[in-house]
Amino acid sequence: MVSQVVAEEKPQLLSKKAGCNSHGQDSSYFLGWQEYEKNPFDPVSNPSGIIQMGLAENQLSFDLLEEWLEKNPHALGLRREGGGASVFRELALFQDYHGLPAFKNALARFMSEQRGYKVVFDPSNIVLTAGATSANEALMFCLADHGDAFLIPTPYYPGFDRDLKWRTGAEIVPVHCASANGFRVTRAALDDAYRRAQKRRLRVKGVLITNPSNPLGTSSPRADLEAIVDFVAAKGIHLISDEIYAGTAFAEPGFVSALEVVAGRDGGGADVSDRVHVVYSLSKDLGLPGFRVGAIYSANAAVVSAATKMSSFGLVSSQTQYLLAALLGDRDFTRSYVAENKRRIKERHDQLVDGLREIGIGCLPSNAGLFCWVDMSHLMRSRSFAGEMELWKKVVFEVGLNISPGSSCHCREPGWFRVCFANMSAKTLDVAMQRLRSFVDSATGGGDNAALRRAAAPVRSVSCPLAIKWALRLTPSIADRKAER
Amino acid sequence: MVSQVVAEEKPQLLSKKAGCNSHGQDSSYFLGWQEYEKNPFDPVSNPSGIIQMGLAENQLSFDLLEEWLEKNPHALGLRREGGGASVFRELALFQDYHGLPAFKNALARFMSEQRGYKVVFDPSNIVLTAGATSANEALMFCLADHGDAFLIPTPYYPGFDRDLKWRTGAEIVPVHCASANGFRVTRAALDDAYRRAQKRRLRVKGVLITNPSNPLGTSSPRADLEAIVDFVAAKGIHLISDEIYAGTAFAEPGFVSALEVVAGRDGGGADVSDRVHVVYSLSKDLGLPGFRVGAIYSANAAVVSAATKMSSFGLVSSQTQYLLAALLGDRDFTRSYVAENKRRIKERHDQLVDGLREIGIGCLPSNAGLFCWVDMSHLMRSRSFAGEMELWKKVVFEVGLNISPGSSCHCREPGWFRVCFANMSAKTLDVAMQRLRSFVDSATGGGDNAALRRAAAPVRSVSCPLAIKWALRLTPSIADRKAER
Numbered sequence: 001m002v003s004q005v006v007a008e009e010k011p012q013l014l015s016k017k018a019g020c021n022s023h024g025q026d027s028s029y030f031l032g033w034q035e036y037e038k039n040p041f042d043p044v045s046n047p048s049g050i051i052q053m054g055l056a057e058n059q060l061s062f063d064l065l066e067e068w069l070e071k072n073p074h075a076l077g078l079r080r081e082g083g084g085a086s087v088f089r090e091l092a093l094f095q096d097y098h099g100l101p102a103f104k105n106a107l108a109r110f111m112s113e114q115r116g117y118k119v120v121f122d123p124s125n126i127v128l129t130a131g132a133t134s135a136n137e138a139l140m141f142c143l144a145d146h147g148d149a150f151l152i153p154t155p156y157y158p159g160f161d162r163d164l165k166w167r168t169g170a171e172i173v174p175v176h177c178a179s180a181n182g183f184r185v186t187r188a189a190l191d192d193a194y195r196r197a198q199k200r201r202l203r204v205k206g207v208l209i210t211n212p213s214n215p216l217g218t219s220s221p222r223a224d225l226e227a228i229v230d231f232v233a234a235k236g237i238h239l240i241s242d243e244i245y246a247g248t249a250f251a252e253p254g255f256v257s258a259l260e261v262v263a264g265r266d267g268g269g270a271d272v273s274d275r276v277h278v279v280y281s282l283s284k285d286l287g288l289p290g291f292r293v294g295a296i297y298s299a300n301a302a303v304v305s306a307a308t309k310m311s312s313f314g315l316v317s318s319q320t321q322y323l324l325a326a327l328l329g330d331r332d333f334t335r336s337y338v339a340e341n342k343r344r345i346k347e348r349h350d351q352l353v354d355g356l357r358e359i360g361i362g363c364l365p366s367n368a369g370l371f372c373w374v375d376m377s378h379l380m381r382s383r384s385f386a387g388e389m390e391l392w393k394k395v396v397f398e399v400g401l402n403i404s405p406g407s408s409c410h411c412r413e414p415g416w417f418r419v420c421f422a423n424m425s426a427k428t429l430d431v432a433m434q435r436l437r438s439f440v441d442s443a444t445g446g447g448d449n450a451a452l453r454r455a456a457a458p459v460r461s462v463s464c465p466l467a468i469k470w471a472l473r474l475t476p477s478i479a480d481r482k483a484e485r
Numbered sequence: 486m487v488s489q490v491v492a493e494e495k496p497q498l499l500s501k502k503a504g505c506n507s508h509g510q511d512s513s514y515f516l517g518w519q520e521y522e523k524n525p526f527d528p529v530s531n532p533s534g535i536i537q538m539g540l541a542e543n544q545l546s547f548d549l550l551e552e553w554l555e556k557n558p559h560a561l562g563l564r565r566e567g568g569g570a571s572v573f574r575e576l577a578l579f580q581d582y583h584g585l586p587a588f589k590n591a592l593a594r595f596m597s598e599q600r601g602y603k604v605v606f607d608p609s610n611i612v613l614t615a616g617a618t619s620a621n622e623a624l625m626f627c628l629a630d631h632g633d634a635f636l637i638p639t640p641y642y643p644g645f646d647r648d649l650k651w652r653t654g655a656e657i658v659p660v661h662c663a664s665a666n667g668f669r670v671t672r673a674a675l676d677d678a679y680r681r682a683q684k685r686r687l688r689v690k691g692v693l694i695t696n697p698s699n700p701l702g703t704s705s706p707r708a709d710l711e712a713i714v715d716f717v718a719a720k721g722i723h724l725i726s727d728e729i730y731a732g733t734a735f736a737e738p739g740f741v742s743a744l745e746v747v748a749g750r751d752g753g754g755a756d757v758s759d760r761v762h763v764v765y766s767l768s769k770d771l772g773l774p775g776f777r778v779g780a781i782y783s784a785n786a787a788v789v790s791a792a793t794k795m796s797s798f799g800l801v802s803s804q805t806q807y808l809l810a811a812l813l814g815d816r817d818f819t820r821s822y823v824a825e826n827k828r829r830i831k832e833r834h835d836q837l838v839d840g841l842r843e844i845g846i847g848c849l850p851s852n853a854g855l856f857c858w859v860d861m862s863h864l865m866r867s868r869s870f871a872g873e874m875e876l877w878k879k880v881v882f883e884v885g886l887n888i889s890p891g892s893s894c895h896c897r898e899p900g901w902f903r904v905c906f907a908n909m910s911a912k913t914l915d916v917a918m919q920r921l922r923s924f925v926d927s928a929t930g931g932g933d934n935a936a937l938r939r940a941a942a943p944v945r946s947v948s949c950p951l952a953i954k955w956a957l958r959l960t961p962s963i964a965d966r967k968a969e970r
Binding site: 013014015016017018019057059062065066069073076077078086088089091092093094095130131133134137141142143144145146148162163166167168169205236237238275283287288289290291292302303306309310312313314315316317318319320323 | 498499500501502503504542544547550551554558561562563571573574576577578579580615616618619622626627628629630631633647648651652653654690721722723760768772773774775776777787788791794795797798799800801802803804805808
C-alpha cells in the first residue's frame with residue numbers, strides 16, 4: 001500500500017531545516033515567554049501573574065506617537081496632507097522593491113539624525129525589509145555561503161541562531177567576552193574566535209555586532225569599534241553592525257555608529273567602507289515592531305543589488321510606508337520624540353538599577369537599550385549553568401518574573417540575566433522590584449540586605465549561595481510566538 | 486597593502502548567491518519592464534509611450550474598495566468599529582507569528598468563500614507571509630533540501646526561478662505541456678519529468694502548480710487535479726498549489742481547489758492530505774500587492790510549525806492586518822465584491838480576446854487570471870525562439886506594448902505571449918488593440934485580415950512568416966523593480 005510506505009517515509013519528507021533545531025527556539029529565552037503567556041500579570045485581573053521582563057519592547061512613548069497621529073489624520077487615512085486626495089489606489093499597487101521614495105528619504109534622514117548627522121545616510125543605499133530579522137538574514141545570504149562563519153561577540157541576542165543560521169546554513173562562532181572588562185570586545189578575543197573558526201575549517205566572512213548591544217545595554221566605545229574595524233580590514237572580511245537600538249542611547253558616552261568610525265579612518269578608510277553594513281529598524285527606537293519595518297544600509301553596490309532582490313521575500317506594506325514617511329518626515333516631531341523617548345528610557349532604567357541596588361543586585365553599567373544586564377550570580381546555589389537555570393526557574397515560577405538567562409545569550413559566565421524595563425508601567429516595575437526584594441529577603445533569611453546592598457558594586461557583586469527547593473518543572477516545548485528581540 | 490589584497494579578493498567576498506543569476510531576473514520578462522519604465526504610456530502626457538501589458542495587476546475594482554473604506558473609516562484609522570477607541574498601541578506592538586486572530590479568521594472565511602465553501606479553511610492551519618513570494622519560498626525551505634527538486638508544469642511564472650530556487654538551492658524540473666491539448670498537465674508529462682529528474686540524480690520532493698494558471702489564465706480541470714494528486718500520492722511527494730488567482734475565475738468550468746480534490750478522494754484521501762499545501766495572497770483577488778499579504782495553508786502540523794517560525798522573516802504589518810480583518814470580515818461586501826470583480830475581469834478579458842480575434846490573433850481559451858495566453862506564432866519570421874525574441878522586440882519597441890514572451894515562462898513552443906489586461910483602462914486597452922492592428926496590417930501588407938481572422942481559431946492559429954527589420958537592441962541589464970507576478 002502506498003499509504004503505509006508514505007507513513008514510514010514521513011520524517012524524510014520534509015527538509016532537514018524544517019525538522020532541525022537550529023532555529024534555536026527551544027531555548028529558555030523562548031520558554032520563559034510560554035510561561036508568561038500561560039499566566040500573564042495584570043494589576044487588576046491577575047495581580048499574582050508573571051511579569052514579562054523578557055521582552056525588549058518600548059512602550060514608553062506611545063502617547064507622543066498618538067498625539068502626532070491625532071494631528072495628522074491624513075497619514076493613517078492614506079490621504080495627501082491637508083485632507084487631500086486618497087492615495088489608496090497608488091499604495092495598493094505599490095510594490096517597488098526600492099520602497100516609497102518619500103519613506104526612504106525620511107528614514108535616511110531619521111537615521112542620520114539618530115547619529116547626530118555625523119553620518120549622512122544616502123537613501124539609495126537603503127534596502128527596506130520586513131523587520132531587522134529579515135535584514136540580518138538577507139545580509140547573511142548575501143555575504144556567506146553554506147558553512148561560512150560570522151564571528152559574534154557574546155553575550156548575543158538568542159534569536160540570532162535562528163535569524164542568521166537556520167535557512168542560510170551559515171555558522172556563528174562566538175567571540176567570548178567577559179565580565180572582567182565589562183564584556184567589551186577585544187582584539188585578542190576576535191583573534192581567538194578567528195583561530196577557533198579556522199580550526200573548524202570554517203571560512204570566516206565577517207563579524208556581526210549589535211551596537212548598542214543586546215543584551216548588554218551598552219553602546220560600543222569608539223576605541224572598540226576602531227579595533228573591530230581594524231580587525232575586519234586586516235582579515236579582508238565584513239562587518240555587520242546591527243544598530244536597531246541606536247535611538248535608545250540615553251547617556252554618555254553616547255552612540256557611535258560603525259559607519260562613523262569607517263568614515264573617520266585615516267587614508268585606508270575607503271578600503272573597508274564597502275564591507276561595513278548597518279542593520280536598522282523602527283521596532284525599538286519608535287516602538288513599532290508590529291509594523292515590520294527594517295532596513296539594510298550598505299555602500300556596497302553588489303550587496304545593495306542582491307539584498308534588494310531578496311527584499312521581495314519580505315517587503316514592507318506600502319500602507320505602513322506611507323504612514324511612516326509622514327511621521328519621520330516631520331523633523332520637529334522626530335527631534336522632540338527622540339529626546340523625550342531617551343529621557344523616559346533613562347528614567348525607567350534608573351528605576352530598575354536603583355531598585356536592584358537596594359536589594360543587593362548589581363548590573364553592568366549601561367547607557368542604552370531597553371534592558372539591563374543583571375548579575376544575580378550571588379543568588380545561585382552553585383556557580384554553574386545548572387545553578388543559573390535553577391535560579392531562573394525560581395525567578396520565573398516563584399518570584400513571577402520572566403527574565404532571560406545569560407546562557408540563552410551564549411554568555412560564558414553563569415549568573416547574568418537580561419531584564420527588560422520598557423515594556424511595562426512604572427507601577428508594574430515597582431511590583432517586580434517588590435517581588436524580587438521578598439525573594440532576596442527570604443533567600444537570605446531576613447530583611448537585612450545591607451551586606452548585599454554594599455556588594456551591589458558597579459560591575460559585579462558578591463556571590464551568595466542559597467538553599468532553594470524545587471517543586472516545579474518546565475515543559476520542554478516551544479513557546480515561539482514572537483519575532484521579538 | 487591590505488587594501489590591494491582586498492580589492493583583488495572582492496568577487497569572492499560575497500556569497501555565491503549574491504553574484505549568481507539564479508534569481509532569473511535578467512530574463513526578457515523583466516527586461517520588458519525596464520523598457521516600459523523608460524517610456525511609459527500616458528493617454529495625455531505620453532500617448533506614444535509603451536503600454537504595460539506585462540504586469541498582472543488587478544486595477545478593475547478599486548472603486549469598490551474605496552467605497553467600503555469611505556463607509557468604514559475605523560479600519561484605516563485603527564479604531565474600533567463605530568468610531569471607538571484607538572488600537573494603535575496594541576497594533577504597534579503586535580508581532581505574534583500567528584497573526585491577528587480577527588484577520589486570520591476573516592481570511593480563512595474569505596478563502597472558503599472563494600471556493601464556494603466546498604473547502605472550509607481552518608485559521609489555525611494558516612501561516613501569514615509577506616506576500617505569496619515569501620509563502621512559496623518558505624514552503625520550499627520546509628519541503629526541499631539543497632539539490633532537491635520540484636516538478637512544475639510549463640509554461641510557468643518567470644519569477645519562480647527566483648522565488649523557489651535562488652536562496653533555497655532547490656531545483657525546478659519542468660513538466661513539459663504543449664498546445665496540442667491546451668497545455669494541460671498529463672500523467673505522461675509528469676512521469677517524463679520525474680524520470681528526467683532521476684536521471685539528473687535529483688530527489689523529487691513535489692509538484693508545484695499554479696491554479697488558476699499563471700500564465701495560461703485557465704483553472705485546472707478537476708480531472709487534471711485528480712491525476713496530479715494521484716501522481717503525488719503514488720510517488721509519496723508533496724503538492725504545492727499556488728491559488729493566488731482563485732478569485733478571478735470568471736467563467737465555467739470554474740475554480741476547483743486542490744484541497745477539494747484531496748477531500749473528495751475515496752478512502753486513500755487521508756494519505757495525501759498532509760502533503761498538499763496551498764499558497765494564497767490578496768495581491769490579485771483584491772488587487773493589493775502593495776500591502777504584502779500572503780498565506781500558506783497546510784494540514785501538515787510540522788509544515789505549519791516550521792513555516793510559522795520562518796514567517797518571522799516576512800511578517801505582515803499589523804496595521805495592514807487590522808484593515809483587512811475589517812474588510813474581509815464584512816461578508817456582504819466580500820460577496821458582492823467577488824461577484825462584481827469577476828464580472829469586470831470577464832468584460833476586460835472579452836475585450837482583449839475579441840480585439841485580438843479581429844486582427845487574426847488567437848488565444849488559449851481561458852476562464853481566469855488577469856491575462857491571456859496569446860498565440861502570435863504566425864507573426865514570427867521563423868518558428869524558433871530567435872523568431873519569438875525578434876517578434877517580441879518588435880512588439881515592445883515598435884508597437885509599444887510590453888508583453889511577456891513565452892520563452893521567459895519556459896514554454897517549449899515559440900510564439901506564445903502572456904498579455905495582461907486588468908492593469909489599464911478599457912480605453913488604453915483599445916489603444917493597444919489599435920496599435921496591434923496597425924502592426925499586423927503593415928506586416929501582412931494590407932488591410933485585409935480576413936484570412937488571419939478566420940485563422941484565429943480557439944486554440945492555435947496559422948503561422949504567417951513576416952519580413953521584419955531590426956534597428957533597436959535591448960540593453961541586457963536588470964529591470965527588477967517589482968515583486969510582481
